Amino acid sequence: xxxxxxxxxxxxxxxxxxxxxxxxxxxVKPRPADAQALPFSDAVLVGNTLYIAGHIGLEKTGQPPAGxxxxxxxxxxxxxxTVEAAGMSMEDVVSLQIFCTDxxxxxxxxxxxxxxxxxxxxxRAFIGTDKLVRGGRFEVMGIAIKRAQ
Numbered sequence: 524x525x526x527x528x529x530x531x532x533x534x535x536x537x538x539x540x541x542x543x544x545x546x547x548x549x550x551v552k553p554r555p556a557d558a559q560a561l562p563f564s565d566a567v568l569v570g571n572t573l574y575i576a577g578h579i580g581l582e583k584t585g586q587p588p589a590g591x592x593x594x595x596x597x598x599x600x601x602x603x604x605t606v607e608a609a610g611m612s613m614e615d616v617v618s619l620q621i622f623c624t625d626x627x628x629x630x631x632x633x634x635x636x637x638x639x640x641x642x643x644x645x646x647r648a649f650i651g652t653d654k655l656v657r658g659g660r661f662e663v664m665g666i667a668i669k670r671a672q
Contacts, residue, residue, distance in 0.1 A: 545570040550608050565605045571669040573609045577622070578602050579659040587659045591628050595635040598661045603639065611667050613639055618646045619665035626651045628660060 550566040550573075566575045580597030581587055587594045603613055621632065629649060645665065655662050 548609070550605060566609060568609050573606065573611060573615070573667040573669075575602060575605055575665045575667065577662045577664040578605065579656060579662050581657060581659070585657065587657065591625075591631045591660055592635055594660050595628075595632045598659075598663050599635060599639050602663055602665065606667050609667070611669050615667040615669055616640070616645045617666055617668050619663055620648045620650060622650050622652045622655060622662040624652060624655055624660050632661060 548568040549564040550568060551564050563576050566573050578598050578601035580594040580601065606613060606616060
């Protein structure tokens with residue numbers, strides 16, 4: 524728990540330092556009617572660094588799918604569409620934090636994850652938690668850095 528708090532503190536400090544000297548672009552993708560007024564952006568682009576907010580995997584009904592594999596796919600697709608909305612690709616993702624309500628789903632999540640990331644994987648944490656918003660099993664947040672062309 525202490526190492527998780529330290530990681531979050533370092534991540535927050537890095538974000539603050541980067542934001543202090545750079546223009547920011549706020550990425551907000553279309554949302555369902557019941558989620559339009561949520562008080563956060565899907566991501567914030569500061570210079571060449573994208574800070575990706577927590578994404579959950581929901582169906583059009585606003586609920587998570589019945590199967591954990593389908594939910595994992597939806598949540599990673601949400602990350603992918605946010606990264607692409609910022610003009611980046613999944614190859615630009617350097618760090619992810621996955622929150623999960625059931626650590627027995629580790630391998631299920633990894634099977635889906637490996638279809639999106641190949642070879643050099645992003646740094647990653649897989650963190651157990653008791654509850655997530657809207658009854659989801661997974662929430663994923665992360666950082667992407669645009670590679671020099």
